[in-house]
Amino acid sequence: MNLRQFAILCSTLTFFGHSLSAADAGKVRLFVLSGQSNMQGVAPDAAFTPAVKQVFPNDDVVVVHYAEGGTPIRRWWQGWTGPHDVSAAGADQAPGDLYVTLMTKVQTALAGRTPDTVVLVWMQGERDAKSGLSAFYEQALKGLIQAVRDDLKQPDAAVVIGRLSDHQKGNEHWDAVRAIQEKVATQDPRGAWVDTDDLNGEKNDLHCTKDGFVELGRRFAAKSVELLARPNPTAIIPAEFKRTGWNAMARQQFMHPPVLTYSRLAGAANYRCRVSWIDAHGAAQTKHLESALPEFDLAKMWQDMRPATGVGKDGLPAHDSFQVSAEAVDSGGKPLASVVSACQWEAPFNGPYRPAKCAYGESAAKTVACLLQKNLTGEGGSFPVLMNAAYIRLLTSYLRVYPQGELAGMALQQAKQYGQDLLKTSTPADWVYAHMPMSHLPNYHLPSGHQTHMFQVGRGAMAGMAYLDLYAATQDKVWLDAALRIAATLKKNQLPDGRWPFRVEPRTGTILEDYTSDQAEAILLFDKLVRNHGQEDLHESLDKAVRWMLENPCVTFQWQQQWDDLGTFKPYENLEHYDTALFIEYLLRHATPQNAYEALVGKLARYIEDHFVEWQPCEDQITPGVREQYVCYPVIDWHCAHYIRVCMAFHAKTNAELWLQKARALADTLTVIQHPSGFYPTWMKHKPSKDAPGELKDINYADLWPNCSSYSAEILLRLGEHLKATAAK
Numbered sequence: 091m092n093l094r095q096f097a098i099l100c101s102t103l104t105f106f107g108h109s110l111s112a113a114d115a116g117k118v119r120l121f122v123l124s125g126q127s128n129m130q131g132v133a134p135d136a137a138f139t140p141a142v143k144q145v146f147p148n149d150d151v152v153v154v155h156y157a158e159g160g161t162p163i164r165r166w167w168q169g170w171t172g173p174h175d176v177s178a179a180g181a182d183q184a185p186g187d188l189y190v191t192l193m194t195k196v197q198t199a200l201a202g203r204t205p206d207t208v209v210l211v212w213m214q215g216e217r218d219a220k221s222g223l224s225a226f227y228e229q230a231l232k233g234l235i236q237a238v239r240d241d242l243k244q245p246d247a248a249v250v251i252g253r254l255s256d257h258q259k260g261n262e263h264w265d266a267v268r269a270i271q272e273k274v275a276t277q278d279p280r281g282a283w284v285d286t287d288d289l290n291g292e293k294n295d296l297h298c299t300k301d302g303f304v305e306l307g308r309r310f311a312a313k314s315v316e317l318l319a320r321p322n323p324t325a326i327i328p329a330e331f332k333r334t335g336w337n338a339m340a341r342q343q344f345m346h347p348p349v350l351t352y353s354r355l356a357g358a359a360n361y362r363c364r365v366s367w368i369d370a371h372g373a374a375q376t377k378h379l380e381s382a383l384p385e386f387d388l389a390k391m392w393q394d395m396r397p398a399t400g401v402g403k404d405g406l407p408a409h410d411s412f413q414v415s416a417e418a419v420d421s422g423g424k425p426l427a428s429v430v431s432a433c434q435w436e437a438p439f440n441g442p443y444r445p446a447k448c449a450y451g452e453s454a455a456k457t458v459a460c461l462l463q464k465n466l467t468g469e470g471g472s473f474p475v476l477m478n479a480a481y482i483r484l485l486t487s488y489l490r491v492y493p494q495g496e497l498a499g500m501a502l503q504q505a506k507q508y509g510q511d512l513l514k515t516s517t518p519a520d521w522v523y524a525h526m527p528m529s530h531l532p533n534y535h536l537p538s539g540h541q542t543h544m545f546q547v548g549r550g551a552m553a554g555m556a557y558l559d560l561y562a563a564t565q566d567k568v569w570l571d572a573a574l575r576i577a578a579t580l581k582k583n584q585l586p587d588g589r590w591p592f593r594v595e596p597r598t599g600t601i602l603e604d605y606t607s608d609q610a611e612a613i614l615l616f617d618k619l620v621r622n623h624g625q626e627d628l629h630e631s632l633d634k635a636v637r638w639m640l641e642n643p644c645v646t647f648q649w650q651q652q653w654d655d656l657g658t659f660k661p662y663e664n665l666e667h668y669d670t671a672l673f674i675e676y677l678l679r680h681a682t683p684q685n686a687y688e689a690l691v692g693k694l695a696r697y698i699e700d701h702f703v704e705w706q707p708c709e710d711q712i713t714p715g716v717r718e719q720y721v722c723y724p725v726i727d728w729h730c731a732h733y734i735r736v737c738m739a740f741h742a743k744t745n746a747e748l749w750l751q752k753a754r755a756l757a758d759t760l761t762v763i764q765h766p767s768g769f770y771p772t773w774m775k776h777k778p779s780k781d782a783p784g785e786l787k788d789i790n791y792a793d794l795w796p797n798c799s800s801y802s803a804e805i806l807l808r809l810g811e812h813l814k815a816t817a818a819k
Contacts, residue, residue, distance in 0.1 A: 130158070138308070142315065161179050166186065166230075168190075184655065211249075218267060349388060363416045443755045444762055444784075446758040447762045453761045454487075456803075460799075475549040476529070490811075505560060513527070550612075592651045607643040647662075671735060675739045711724065712776055731756075
């Protein structure tokens with residue numbers, strides 16, 4: 091867009107918008123220009139700021155310009171948990187470290203003022219494309235946009251995205267990032283994108299030319315002003331009608347909601363729900379529900395449409411997509427508002443799957459040998475408890491199964507050293523959270539901005555469980571005492587309602603981040619100390635924690651705030667299942683006909699399978715497999731192992747063969763994809779062929795997390811023990 095075009099735009103806005111500057115005089119208008127090197131080259135004062143001030147001469151225009159060359163979006167979005175390019179600028183920094191700096195600069199520039207309008211102008215993606223991380227880019231870009239809107243309390247903030255130039259057009263990942271930028275900008279009602287293909291010179295350089303940067307500033311300004319002139323889409327809705335409830339923010343990848351609820355709408359006399367799909371014969375099918383209340387029980391509908399065979403009465407394949415439309419109508423049947431949700435069937439368990447490549451114990455022993463050879467003692471990384479506890483559990487499990495194994499001596503030695511590594515980082519006795527191994531390195535930056543002396547409470551219980559494993563392997567009371575000290579600290583700091591906060595400042599006990607459903611690790615620690623070590627003084631605290639779980643996440647399904655590298659999310663924004671699975675294990679162990687725990691664990695397992703378990707081929711994910719969490723949605727070996735643990739617990743309680751089949755299906759896949767050196771791929775991806783999507787090709791062995799391999803091997807050892815015990819019955 092040239093100067094003449096921009097002038098025409100300004101006059102058009104004045105004519106149709108009653109002159110933005112006159113009608114909205116005195117407003118604070120914030121423009122945030124951010125990204126990597128091509129945004130660095132934009133000098134706001136050269137074109138952007140003058141152009142914006144031309145349209146808003148009577149307003150307080152605030153322009154914040156902060157960009158860093160060569161940076162992936164991982165450094166701008168705090169929710170990033172996917173792989174990253176270790177050669178990228180700031181690869182050792184926590185996700186979102188630059189975002190924290192950006193928000194600090196924004197608040198400094200605002201100087202206490204509240205912006206009336208916000209525009210995020212984003213020019214980035216080159217690094218992610220060059221690093222081959224396009225598969226993670228859409229999720230991160232959407233997450234960044236939402237973070238800006240949330241943190242600035244501007245849900246209608248506009249976003250202008252500079253699409254990557256044609257520098258590497260034809261490259262798979264470059265083209266993918268370009269397409270994602272267009273898609274996100276186009277689908278966002280407050281979004282738009284800017285073309286940069288003609289700004290990088292005749293040689294199609296990576297960066298814009300000198301004149302190109304000036305023109306880019308003009309285009310960003312023009313598109314920003316254009317977005318601000320658009321009617322706010324939420325402002326023209328007469329009343330709000332939206333999804334509510336525990337699954338309101340579900341991503342719908344394979345959603346099987348038992349009930350859908352919506353907000354009540356003023357003037358509505360009735361509510362309708364319509365499920366639509368295309369059956370196997372290409373014919374459109376529809377089912378209808380009506381209710382006087384804005385809620386619809388869909389359980390019977392799913393049962394009618396999808397029997398156990400996985401194919402519905404109307405020929406609907408179990409893994410096909412469908413759409414749910416809900417509308418509020420007045421007394422005359424006239425629609426007042428509607429909400430449409432795109433959904434996809436979750437594929438049912440339908441074994442047998444690929445056979446195991448070797449015995450589970452043999453596979454696990456390879457991982458043990460790999461871990462012993464690498465000898466990661468003293469290298470707990472950014473998350474000492476998460477890492478060292480996993481190594482301890484694997485090595486002590488190996489000692490339990492193979493006490494005379496050829497690796498037993500070295501396994502015992504390194505297991506004790508990992509324990510010593512945890513003890514050495516423990517907090518002083520006079521701190522509020524005393525005797526706790528530090529969950530994070532002191533210099534680790536959390537997305538929330540918390541850094542020094544930050545402690546994730548659930549990780550203390552994880553360390554306590556590892557200490558008990560060491561005590562079982564060595565009978566050295568130092569480990570039992572360490573676990574008891576952790577339990578005493580947890581008991582002392584338990585909140586009145588029975589839970590513990592997510593993260594605290596351990597010296598003072600100040601709560602830094604409050605809500606977490608991750609109470610199950612402490613519950614398992616207390617339960618084990620009561621059952622196996624006679625610590626009856628923990629019974630009251632244990633009962634309070636269990637009661638809180640039963641009355642809260644088991645009812646609300648707000649299973650979130652668990653992982654070490656993420657901050658706090660809005661309710662249901664980032665559901666996960668690690669603690670769900672651990673609590674299932676506890677409930678099954680204590681289920682009786684009187685407490686109805688068995689009925690509850692079935693619902694919890696259904697939640698996990700509907701949201702996270704893939705039983706059938708799914709794009710480039712290796713299946714059967716289990717996904718991690720909403721903001722990091724790939725299939726990951728750790729979570730396959732974790733659901734094997736759930737399946738073993740169900741089989742031990744119910745003796746139902748289906749649970750053992752599920753456990754073996756996941757375990758068999760782990761043995762098949764295990765690398766010859768002994769580790770399992772963390773990110774379970776491959777490059778499937780169109781003709782044989784289930785055939786494994788080019789397995790991804792990059793960006794390995796050793797704690798994940800360790801946990802997978804531990805669970806394979808435990809499954810081997812379980813099968814042996816089952817056969818002996």
